[in-house]
Amino acid sequence: MRKAFGAAVAVENLDLRIESGEFVSLLGPSGCGKTTSLRMLAGLEVPTSGTIRIGDRVVNDIAPGKRDIAMVFQSYALYPHMTVAQNIEYPLKKRRIPNPERGPKVAAVAKLLHLEDYLARKPRQLSGGQQQRVALGRALVRDPAVFLLDEPLSNLDAKLRAHMRAELIELHQRIGRTMVYVTHDQLEAMTMSDRIAVLANGRLQQLDTPAMIYRRPANRFVAGFIGTPSMNLIKGHFELGRFVAGDWQLPLDGLDLDEPTSEVTLGIRPEDILIGAAGQPARVKLVEPTGHEAIIQFEIAGHDLTGRVGAEITLRAGEPVALSFRTTNLHLFAGDDGRRLNKEV
Amino acid sequence: MRRSSLAGRIAFNLLAWTLVLLVAFPLIWMILTSVKPQTELFRIPPSFWPTEITFEHYRRLLVETPFLTYMRNSIFLALGTTLLVITLATLGAHSLVRFRYPGRERLAQLVLFTYLLPSVVLIIPLYLLMVKIGISNTLWSLILAYTTFALPYALWLLRSFMAGIPEDLEAAALVDGASRMEAFIDVILPQALPGIISTALFTAILAWNEYLYALVLVNTDSARPLTTGVMTMLISAFNIEWSLLMAASVMMSLPLIVAFAFLQKYLTRGFGAGGVKG
Structure with missing residues (x-):
């Protein structure tokens, strides 16, 4: 599937197969084409080339309303002049569902989302979280085959967001419908998804489970994008079984490479940096305690590394330490295109 | 202090x-x-x-002169023009705001450009046009003529109103199963209502007060609106019927005053809210 706006290509060669009942997130930085992809799925944008199937049906030429999908918008897009009940009822009305059947459906959805007390109100009289639930209710009431969610939580405050995240997971488990979720928040993607599609510059970078995306990033972009604090990425070269970057050398015995390349980027997750009695000499530059752990900036042979240690270890800035690395968890990426060089297990 | x-x-x-x-x-x-x-x-x-x-002047005006015919013509003109302009302008403004097609911006500018032309230079071409299509000297010719200068203005006013309506609202309606037209009627129109009312009021006032086109394009009593009708009837080279003229003026102002009284809040919103996000 491809989508171009004039000369600007928003989505290039996106080939995505989502299983029925699956929760898939489209994750990427802003402008990566995730929302455009979702809007193409919804039928609000027309792909420049390629086909979109929902079930066995090619839906390219089918109007949004006839695709058996529901969508929740980032702005919620509640109809301001209608009450909550009318908002939820609207999709039923447009599907020519007879009046007597609509009432019970609206009531059931309102009950599910705890909106019973607000049915007569207008959207502007509701809080952000309530508006969010009405938007969900409008999608739920039709019982569609696919739910499309476009950053539905991004307008909520942090606490409410965590709460709605849990509610969405529970909802997905209960109704078992396919959900496609667009977000730029990796926490949302990691916690909610069965699988994540990481997008950048309109291209699919990796499609995998959250665990695999974290443990085996397919390229340098995914490696740097997923994880907080992000993975340490150090440019250097690979020779005689060692990684060399300036004055720093690291033997990489445990790594099994597909193709030995000389120019490489080494990736180290913060938690794979270990402090011990033995190891390479380094210095603590900065300590940021977060309560249950601390983020540490190390300096090792002229390179900065970010580490993560438990709160039980107390370190002071300037202190010398000895560092070792979990060699099996290290990542090597090609210097030219950033593809992963480690052999897949 | x-x-x-x-x-x-x-x-x-x-x-x-x-x-x-x-x-x-x-x-x-x-x-x-x-x-x-x-x-x-x-x-x-x-x-x-x-x-x-x-109240003798009022009685004479209503009973002895064709004032009521002119009044009827004016009301017909104002309503007809407004109806035509609003129908075209709401749909047109929506198209200019929402649909992507080549030359969209150019088209919008072109519309404004026609508005910048002084109406005097359009009268003769318009008159010839009316003759060609066989509606010269009728109220329809005036409705058409008024539309030529009211429509560009209405389009621009409504365009800024419509641009303030979030795009997602329409997208949501489409996904919810509405057709393009249904989404327009169910979601866009109610949101644009204040804008539509103020635009309608502007258009009606324009049509109600128009003088030049009415003077040139129509010269039978049966198709004369109030503006030109009252002038030709009461003002001659020898005499001006002041009391009748004043009575006529009062009655001409009344419909507008009543309309203003009821719709004032929309009108002021129309002046101010053109660029405000909804």
Whole structure:
């Protein structure tokens, strides 16, 4: 599937197969084409080339309303002049569902989302979280085959967001419908998804489970994008079984490479940096305690590394330490295109 | 502090009321003159308050002249023009705001450009056009002519209103199963209603007060609106029927005043809210 706006290509060669009942997130930085992809799925944008199937049906030429999908918008897009009940009822009305059947459906959805007390109100009289639930209710009431969610939580405050995240997971488990979720928040993607599609510059970078995306990033972009604090990425070269970057050398015995390349980027997750009695000499530059752990900036042979240690270890800035690395968890990426060089297990 | 602000307020009010009186004086004079007996009109020095109130002029106007025909024509013109302009402008503005097609911006500018042309230069071509399509000297020709200058203005006004309506609303309606037209009627129109009402009011006022086109394009009594009708009927080279003219003026103003009274809040919103996000 491809989508171009004039000369600007928003989505290039996106080939995505989502299983029925699956929760898939489209994750990427802003402008990566995730929302455009979702809007193409919804039928609000027309792909420049390629086909979109929902079930066995090619839906390219089918109007949004006839695709058996529901969508929740980032702005919620509640109809301001209608009450909550009318908002939820609207999709039923447009599907020519007879009046007597609509009432019970609206009531059931309102009950599910705890909106019973607000049915007569207008959207502007509701809080952000309530508006969010009405938007969900409008999608739920039709019982569609696919739910499309476009950053539905991004307008909520942090606490409410965590709460709605849990509610969405529970909802997905209960109704078992396919959900496609667009977000730029990796926490949302990691916690909610069965699988994540990481997008950048309109291209699919990796499609995998959250665990695999974290443990085996397919390229340098995914490696740097997923994880907080992000993975340490150090440019250097690979020779005689060692990684060399300036004055720093690291033997990489445990790594099994597909193709030995000389120019490489080494990736180290913060938690794979270990402090011990033995190891390479380094210095603590900065300590940021977060309560249950601390983020540490190390300096090792002229390179900065970010580490993560438990709160039980107390370190002071300037202190010398000895560092070792979990060699099996290290990542090597090609210097030219950033593809992963480690052999897949 | 309080004292000076009180004095300031008094001065401000005085100034404001002076201005209001200045602006309103012709209107007050018009109403007073329309109820003065003929004998009192040219008295020197002129009397401000009528010594005797008479509605004779109104009676003569309604019974002895074709005033009511003109009135009917004017109402027909105002309603017809407004209906046509609003129908075209809401759909057109929506298209200019929402649909992507080549030359969309150029088209919008072109529309404005036609509005910048002085209407005088369009009269002759328009007249020839009306003759060609066989509707010259009818009310329809005036509706069409008024549309040529009301539509560009309405389009631009409504365009800014429509641009303030979030795009997602329409997208949501489409996903919810509405057709393009249904989404427009169910979601866009209610949101644009204040804009539509104020645009309609502007258009109606334009049509109600128009004089030049009506003078040139129509020359039968049966198709004359109030503006030109009253002028040709009451003002001749030898005589101006002042009392009838004033009575006619009062009655011409009434529909607008009533409309303003009811729709004022939309009208002011129309002036101010064009660019405000909804």
